[in-house]
Amino acid sequence: MTVLVTGSRGRVASTLLGMLDTAGIKARAGSKNPADLSPPPGVDTVRCDLADPATFDAALDGADSVFLYAEATHAEAFADRARAAGVEHVVLLSSSSVLAPDAEENPIAASHLTAERALSAAAEAGAFRATHLRPGAFATNTLQWVHSLRDGRGPALPHPDTYGDPIHERDVAEAAFAVLTEPRLRGSSYLLTGPESLTFVEQLAILAEVTGRPAPHTVVTPEQWKDSVAAYLPEAFADALLSYWAAHDGRPTPVTRTVEELTGHPARTFAQWVADHEEAFRP
Ligand SMILES: NC(=O)c1ccc[n+]([C@@H]2O[C@H](COP(=O)([O-])OP(=O)(O)OC[C@H]3O[C@@H](n4cnc5c(N)ncnc54)[C@H](OP(=O)(O)O)[C@@H]3O)[C@@H](O)[C@H]2O)c1
Numbered sequence: 001m002t003v004l005v006t007g008s009r010g011r012v013a014s015t016l017l018g019m020l021d022t023a024g025i026k027a028r029a030g031s032k033n034p035a036d037l038s039p040p041p042g043v044d045t046v047r048c049d050l051a052d053p054a055t056f057d058a059a060l061d062g063a064d065s066v067f068l069y070a071e072a073t074h075a076e077a078f079a080d081r082a083r084a085a086g087v088e089h090v091v092l093l094s095s096s097s098v099l100a101p102d103a104e105e106n107p108i109a110a111s112h113l114t115a116e117r118a119l120s121a122a123a124e125a126g127a128f129r130a131t132h133l134r135p136g137a138f139a140t141n142t143l144q145w146v147h148s149l150r151d152g153r154g155p156a157l158p159h160p161d162t163y164g165d166p167i168h169e170r171d172v173a174e175a176a177f178a179v180l181t182e183p184r185l186r187g188s189s190y191l192l193t194g195p196e197s198l199t200f201v202e203q204l205a206i207l208a209e210v211t212g213r214p215a216p217h218t219v220v221t222p223e224q225w226k227d228s229v230a231a232y233l234p235e236a237f238a239d240a241l242l243s244y245w246a247a248h249d250g251r252p253t254p255v256t257r258t259v260e261e262l263t264g265h266p267a268r269t270f271a272q273w274v275a276d277h278e279e280a281f282r283p
Contacts, residue, residue: 002026003180004063006048008037011140012161014091016067016171017043017093025181030059053077059114060085065180068092068119070113077116083127089186090119090128090178093172096136097244106240131179132189138196138272139166142203142279149185150156150283154216158225159245160201163194163252168268168276171259178262190258195267197252201216203270210274211281222246 003020008029020021020027021040027038028050039201048059060066060081068090082090094116097109116132120184123130141164145155175192179185196273198206201217208215220228226238233241259267271282274281 001065001181002028002063003065003067004028004030004046004048004059005028005067006050006059007032007069007093008039008045009033010069011169012172012176013067013069014039015170016176019173020180021178023177023181028059028063033088050074050078053081056081057085062088063087065089065090065188067180068115070112070115070181072114075115079122081119083122087128089131089180090123091133091176092116092119093129093176093238094132094134094272095188096134096193098134100229100244100247102243106243108240108244127187131186132170133179133192134189135172135192136166136194137164137166138172139168139270140277142166142207143277145204145207146280147236149213149215149281150186152214152216153218154204154214155200156218156220156225156228157200158220158222158242159249160217160219160273161199161250162245162248163197163199163250164203164248165197165253165255166203166270166273167192167259168273170276171263172265174263175259185262190262191256192258193253193255193267195255195259195269197255198270206271207274207281210271211278213281213283228263 005013005017010030027043029037029043029045032049034045034047046059047055049055053074095112098113103113119130148155204215222242
């Protein structure tokens with residue numbers, strides 16, 4: 001078995017590469033910038049830019065399985081080249097946002113939906129099996145709070161009581177490992193969440209408890225928040241996030257046991273995630 005892992009500079013992909021290597025499974029680390037990679041010794045690297053279909057054939061050559069990030073624009077071309085290369089199974093890192101009622105209009109959800117549909121269409125045509133991993137909010141999103149916490153102010157939140165289901169990147173990578181290596185798990189969609197639904201305020205309280213340092217926040221209006229991110233976040237994405245946070249404000253998100261079913265252990269808690277990343281939050 002040879003697995004092409006795309007987006008290998010990513011947190012989930014790089015974690016997955018380590019797991020495949022430890023298990024003795026041949027993996028190839030694909031990245032837009034393979035020179036930046038430091039994969040486990042013996043793992044080959046290849047240029048695989050999901051925004052550049054000209055890189056697909058060489059990256060896919062000899063691979064029978066793929067771990068794929070959801071880049072919507074060329075997902076159809078990727079599926080086509082994967083079929084031509086004789087790939088048997090593609091595991092897509094999708095998102096739980098595809099299940100939202102407004103998924104078609106929400107740009108974050110829509111891009112994942114487009115990638116899912118391209119792979120599902122190829123799978124239905126007999127090209128390969130397609131498996132969709134649909135995680136909820138990554139615990140790593142809270143790394144965006146690092147600078148403001150170091151400043152002592154904490155994040156400025158328009159919806160501090162919005163619930164999320166923060167999931168550890170290691171659990172996402174382990175779920176990917178399970179579906180890549182266990183044939184009976186192929187061809188389904190898996191909704192992955194952390195083990196508990198927590199508001200941003202509750203996540204900050206856990207951060208404070210685990211790091212032993214205060215983790216305050218301020219409350220801003222949605223318009224103030226949009227202004228503060230306008231320089232780097234496209235307006236449509238900012239609106240999509242605001243709409244998601246408003247929809248989950250004060251409403252706990254349902255959590256699943258899918259991580260446990262796939263990996264054999266309960267999903268890691270947010271407190272565990274903070275303990276694993278404590279260094280990132282040091283002043
Ligand atoms: N955040 C969430 O709450 C959430 C929820 C559900 C689903 N997801 C999905 O998960 C994805 C993020 O996964 P992740 O956390 O593993 O990814 P990540 O670490 O944010 O990296 C995403 C991609 O960016 C490139 N990259 C990584 N580090 C880089 C660097 N230092 N400089 C330049 N490019 C870099 C990598 O591709 P190359 O190596 O090819 O450049 C990588 O695959 C999202 O895009 C989304 O599809 C996220």
